[in-house]
Amino acid sequence: MPDAIFADPRLAAVYDVFDGDRGDLPAYLAIADEVGARRVVDVGCGTGSLAVVLARSGRTVIGVDPAAASLDVARAKDGAAAVEWRLGDAGGVPACGADLAVMTGNVAQVFLTDDDWLAALRGVRGAIRPGGHFVFETRRPGFRAWEEWAADTGTVIRDVQGVGPVERTFALTAVDLPLVSFRYAYRFRTDGAVLLSDSTLRFRERDEIETGLAAAGFQVLDVREAPDRPGREYVFITRRGAAPRW
Structure with missing residues (x-):
């Protein structure tokens, strides 16, 4: 899925x-x-x-x-x-x-x-x-990208044509090598909707x-x-x- x-x-x-x-x-x-x-x-x-x-x-x-x-x-x-x-x-x-x-x-x-x-x-x-x-x-795996990701938790805002301003935040949710999991949260300012996306990658x-x-x-x-x-x-x-x- x-x-x-x-x-x-x-x-x-x-x-x-x-x-x-x-x-x-x-x-x-x-x-x-x-x-x-x-x-x-x-x-x-x-x-x-x-x-x-x-x-x-x-x-x-x-x-x-x-x-x-x-x-x-x-x-x-x-x-x-x-x-x-x-x-x-x-x-x-x-x-x-x-x-x-x-x-x-x-x-x-x-x-x-x-x-x-x-x-x-x-x-x-x-x-x-x-x-x-x-x-x-x-x-x-040796670069340990997830450590860099964990430090980058600031909110990113983009003005998307036809959509309006959208905020994105990131959170590292699990490190259980070789698997690393994380979550993005998107907030659409036009209606306040918050949508989450969870991902897991194998290193x-x-x-x-x-x-x-x-x-x-x-x-x-x-x-x-x-x-x-x-x-x-x-x-x-x-x-x-x-x-x-x-």
């Missing part, structure tokens, strides 16, 4: 404004160029920011997400008509012979159990052609990720820094390889 920030229509409508600058998008566009990808699947595409950028570059793009409200926001963006939008989770990504599948943001960390993660990897593998690539990012160590990828039939080609967040994340560049061990 998607978190409320993605699934609730009122929250999905303000997501991009609070998400701010997407400095990660150029890096993924560059990777698509690097691997020669013409057909791309954006798994967990959310409000479609990357999918639209990829489509504008002349690629065939499929955006897949389990939150209908986020897809509604995506479909309303300039250039969205060039993207094929599909409602579904990572385990049900369509088999479309893609050259590249991507997971940006926190998508790879929302799979809290090993079984859920393996099911997601199976879905992604089925979506790409033999020899196609899978690229995703995940936060480094996997690099060797754990590599073991899972190998079991799912992916070959790790490179593990890079996120250019916009050096030292904080791994960016895995993988290729669909031999038959998986399942």
